[in-house]
Amino acid sequence: MIKLKLSALAPLTLLFAAAPAALALAPVPQDDDSGDVEEAEAEEDGDRWILLQGGDVYTGTGALLRDADVLCKNGKITEVGYDLHAPEGAELLEISGYRVYPGLVALESRGLFGGSGSLDDSVDPFNESMTYAIASGITTAVNGAEVGKLNRGRLEGVLLKRGTFVGLSYSVSNPSGRVSLREKLDGAAAYLREYRKWQVQVRSDKELKEPKKSGVDSNVLAVLEGRARALFSADDQQDLIAIAQLAQEYGFRPVIRGCREGWIVADELGRAGAFAIVEARDRRSKNEALVRPGGSSIENAAILHQHGVQVAVLPSSTGISLGGIVGRDIMHMPTEAAFAVRGGLPEDAAVASMTTIPARLLGLGHRLGTIEPGKDADLIITDGDLLHYRTFVQWALVGGRVVYDKEAELYFAHIRPRPEAELAPESPVDPGEEEVVEPPAPEGEEAGEPGEAPAEGEGSDG
Amino acid sequence: MMLSSLILAAAPAVSAPAGDLLAIRARHLATGTGETLEHAVVLVEDGKIVTVGEDLPIERGIPVLDLDEDAWVLPGLVNAYTRYGLGGQGFSDLRPYIQAADEVTPATRGSIMSMSKYGVTTAALYPAGRGVPGQSVVVATGPTPDGDMVLRRSAYLKALLSNDSTSKRNLRDGFKEADAWLDKEAKNREKYDKAKEKAEKEKDADKKKAELAELGEYRPLPPDMKGQAFLDLRAKKIELLASLSKAADYLHFLDALGKEEVNWHLRLSLSTECDLFHVKERIGEKGAMVIMEPEVTLHPATMRQRNLPAEFHRAGAKLVLIPRADSSAGMETWLRDVGVMVAAGLDRDAAIQGMTHHPAALLGVADRVGTLEVGKDANMVILTGDPFEAGTKVLAVMAGGSVVFGEDEL
Numbered sequence A: 001m002i003k004l005k006l007s008a009l010a011p012l013t014l015l016f017a018a019a020p021a022a023l024a025l026a027p028v029p030q031d032d033d034s035g036d037v038e039e040a041e042a043e044e045d046g047d048r049w050i051l052l053q054g055g056d057v058y059t060g061t062g063a064l065l066r067d068a069d070v071l072c073k074n075g076k077i078t079e080v081g082y083d084l085h086a087p088e089g090a091e092l093l094e095i096s097g098y099r100v101y102p103g104l105v106a107l108e109s110r111g112l113f114g115g116s117g118s119l120d121d122s123v124d125p126f127n128e129s130m131t132y133a134i135a136s137g138i139t140t141a142v143n144g145a146e147v148g149k150l151n152r153g154r155l156e157g158v159l160l161k162r163g164t165f166v167g168l169s170y171s172v173s174n175p176s177g178r179v180s181l182r183e184k185l186d187g188a189a190a191y192l193r194e195y196r197k198w199q200v201q202v203r204s205d206k207e208l209k210e211p212k213k214s215g216v217d218s219n220v221l222a223v224l225e226g227r228a229r230a231l232f233s234a235d236d237q238q239d240l241i242a243i244a245q246l247a248q249e250y251g252f253r254p255v256i257r258g259c260r261e262g263w264i265v266a267d268e269l270g271r272a273g274a275f276a277i278v279e280a281r282d283r284r285s286k287n288e289a290l291v292r293p294g295g296s297s298i299e300n301a302a303i304l305h306q307h308g309v310q311v312a313v314l315p316s317s318t319g320i321s322l323g324g325i326v327g328r329d330i331m332h333m334p335t336e337a338a339f340a341v342r343g344g345l346p347e348d349a350a351v352a353s354m355t356t357i358p359a360r361l362l363g364l365g366h367r368l369g370t371i372e373p374g375k376d377a378d379l380i381i382t383d384g385d386l387l388h389y390r391t392f393v394q395w396a397l398v399g400g401r402v403v404y405d406k407e408a409e410l411y412f413a414h415i416r417p418r419p420e421a422e423l424a425p426e427s428p429v430d431p432g433e434e435e436v437v438e439p440p441a442p443e444g445e446e447a448g449e450p451g452e453a454p455a456e457g458e459g460s461d462g
Numbered sequence B: 001m002m003l004s005s006l007i008l009a010a011a012p013a014v015s016a017p018a019g020d021l022l023a024i025r026a027r028h029l030a031t032g033t034g035e036t037l038e039h040a041v042v043l044v045e046d047g048k049i050v051t052v053g054e055d056l057p058i059e060r061g062i063p064v065l066d067l068d069e070d071a072w073v074l075p076g077l078v079n080a081y082t083r084y085g086l087g088g089q090g091f092s093d094l095r096p097y098i099q100a101a102d103e104v105t106p107a108t109r110g111s112i113m114s115m116s117k118y119g120v121t122t123a124a125l126y127p128a129g130r131g132v133p134g135q136s137v138v139v140a141t142g143p144t145p146d147g148d149m150v151l152r153r154s155a156y157l158k159a160l161l162s163n164d165s166t167s168k169r170n171l172r173d174g175f176k177e178a179d180a181w182l183d184k185e186a187k188n189r190e191k192y193d194k195a196k197e198k199a200e201k202e203k204d205a206d207k208k209k210a211e212l213a214e215l216g217e218y219r220p221l222p223p224d225m226k227g228q229a230f231l232d233l234r235a236k237k238i239e240l241l242a243s244l245s246k247a248a249d250y251l252h253f254l255d256a257l258g259k260e261e262v263n264w265h266l267r268l269s270l271s272t273e274c275d276l277f278h279v280k281e282r283i284g285e286k287g288a289m290v291i292m293e294p295e296v297t298l299h300p301a302t303m304r305q306r307n308l309p310a311e312f313h314r315a316g317a318k319l320v321l322i323p324r325a326d327s328s329a330g331m332e333t334w335l336r337d338v339g340v341m342v343a344a345g346l347d348r349d350a351a352i353q354g355m356t357h358h359p360a361a362l363l364g365v366a367d368r369v370g371t372l373e374v375g376k377d378a379n380m381v382i383l384t385g386d387p388f389e390a391g392t393k394v395l396a397v398m399a400g401g402s403v404v405f406g407e408d409e410l
Helices: A002-017 A021-025 A128-135 A175-201 A218-224 A237-250 A266-271 A300-306 A330-342 A347-352 A356-361 A457-461 B106-118 B165-201 B205-215 B225-234 B247-257 B276-284 B308-315 B328-332 B334-343 B348-355 B357-362
Strands: A049-058 A064-073 A076-081 A091-094 A099-102 A104-106 A138-143 A146-149 A159-162 A165-168 A229-234 A255-258 A275-278 A310-313 A379-382 A393-398 A401-405 B021-030 B036-045 B048-054 B064-066 B072-075 B077-082 B120-125 B137-140 B150-152 B157-160 B240-244 B264-268 B289-292 B318-321 B380-383 B394-399 B402-405
Touching: A049 A379, A104 A330, A104 A356, A128 A138, A128 A330, A128 A393, A128 A401, A138 A330, A138 A393, A165 A218, A175 A218, A175 A237, A229 A237, A237 A266, A266 A300, A275 A300, A300 A310, A300 A330, A310 A330, A310 A356, A330 A347, B072 B077, B077 B106, B077 B357, B106 B120, B106 B328, B106 B394, B106 B402, B120 B357, B157 B165, B157 B225, B165 B205, B165 B225, B165 B247, B240 B247, B247 B276, B276 B308, B289 B308, B289 B357, B308 B318, B308 B348, B318 B348, B318 B357, B328 B334, B334 B348, B348 B357
Parallel strands: A049 A091, A049 A099, A104 A138, A165 A229, A229 A255, A255 A275, A275 A310, B021 B064, B021 B072, B077 B120, B157 B240, B240 B264, B264 B289, B289 B318
Antiparallel strands: A049 A064, A064 A076, A099 A379, A138 A146, A146 A159, A379 A393, A393 A401, B021 B036, B036 B048, B072 B380, B120 B137, B137 B150, B380 B394, B394 B402
């Protein structure tokens, strides 16, 4: 099977077979000792190249390339294949024995970007939550109404997209809400029909006025025009069916967060072309008063997938938790996907549930989600199967830059260190700074005379 | 600096009486330029230094102040960032026209002058408030040769930067105001030029004369309150001081600054788990001046201590040190606090320069204060011992050639 898929890449491979020996000459990069993304800004002088050499590349397109190379230029993947030639000055990352996956995409997150307000003005690209998230494989995350890249240590290219989702509600238990949503949809659909008619007629009659937009719900209109995704939060099977029917009626693809009883109505959801954002470890018993199947199922993701629903996973908490709900927070997306595999979801679909599908769902499928030439060089390099609990992200690249190196960070360096790597230094502190001595306790007589001018000052600094 | 061959008798004898001359002989003297003199002699005349050197002969008749064997002489300390003795709350928006100089009044003068007893002979008072609260003023805390307490009326313009849209907008708005004024001015000029052109085409000589007389010379528009400070920044008449507390703030500061070319310095306020070390290389490679307190910080989420002043110095930044607390207690322990950082790896000369020459350079008054060199104001701190050893105290302070503190001790 692998062979068959490889043949599709054969022309690509042939192209690069011409320059097989040049690699030996490629300079070995100076290992940045801090991992703090403090490398000099090289792109001002020329192109910024990085070659990942000799890893098992899980492209996300169905192909697995063993012992292959990935070449990136200025933040984009340029070539994937064998014996790739890196231009002089390229950074080289020797990763034989490791696996390369596309960076994970979290469809919801809290606190990863540190700060509030628009991402480009508020991101704190040094905050610890961002590092933790990258350490768990996430390179792109939804933050409120915006989609951002975890471009650690930099501001450039952080904000990818604004206004992806339009939150809608359509529940059997709220009839008036349903009526009101339908009215909005009808209004928007009527406007769109008028508008299209006008588009045709205005060609012959230049004087014709554009139909009025007033009274049309702009959010719902964005959904019908395909500019935004309709996001429903629903678990109950009746609600799910209703949403599926509504979506088919008005011609849009719904995104359903929760989708707990989706396995019962998977057929309807599949036909509606739904996206489901599921929590694979969800546990809820059925309502015993009802004579029908219900509640959660470990097979939910698998069954939805079988019926053509695009399944993405999210853990139950979307922040970084180092206590409390630890293990079910955003750092554990791969664990969540692994539980879906436990329920029967194929492994490639489980990886896709964190990469390709969320990227597509966000309308960023052209940039993220797979390892292909032209895509963003957002890659994670792991020491094993992404879905295995034992696996660690060893390096992470965002925009073609190494933004995380497990050995160089405090967090996980001590757990199963890379055999060939030098152990992370005991302390990230510069030499000479560890002899810091505590300042001597102020002597009583010196501790400032009371009644002197007030110790104002830094107060105004915040 | 080696002036051993200089014959003091030949020093230009200004018309001042010999009584204004004073020689100081010290076993140790740090000049503030990174040099330490042994057996130093300083000759002061009319409040200025006229000679500095090692083992110089002193002409008979000049009063000599012979210091104790242990004593050290440093240039008068320069506190580049203080509101000592000034109260009050500022605003948190864009008010670049506020001048801290206006706060130097007879009411605050006393407490400003009282800084001299801690060895601080020059201070920059900054305006209170967040956002862009205004411009600072550089004052002498004692007598000056020219008698003027204010050394520089408008020094740095302060701007507080943080990772939020408000603080970035404040800065961007300032430059927008400047652009708006320039636009208005250009339009005004264009209008004038057109009117003049029209008048010159007038055939009737009398009428032409009258119209030209009415137009007169071109008068530029009055300067705009908010825009002016930013025009001054662009013209490099004043500097920008960005106050930051996180590494991210630095990136947002550069982002907000965009392509504007101004002279800027940084105020890095150190907190316990400060993450500013992330950008030390980027700041260091620019050779930027950084104002920080001698504070031991912790690596985030650990108990590992970091010496950020030492790290920034090593990275290439020019260190400007200020007291840990902006209070009398802070100034009293200033040297000792810096001594802790020196003991923990901070370069000794960088520490001395960080309290003298560098702050003077940041404030644009390095031609007057900050070093013990010929021609500079005679501002000196005389210490009982090594500046960074525990137990060392300020013995006496000289400002503008007069002893302003500790006269009895000499």
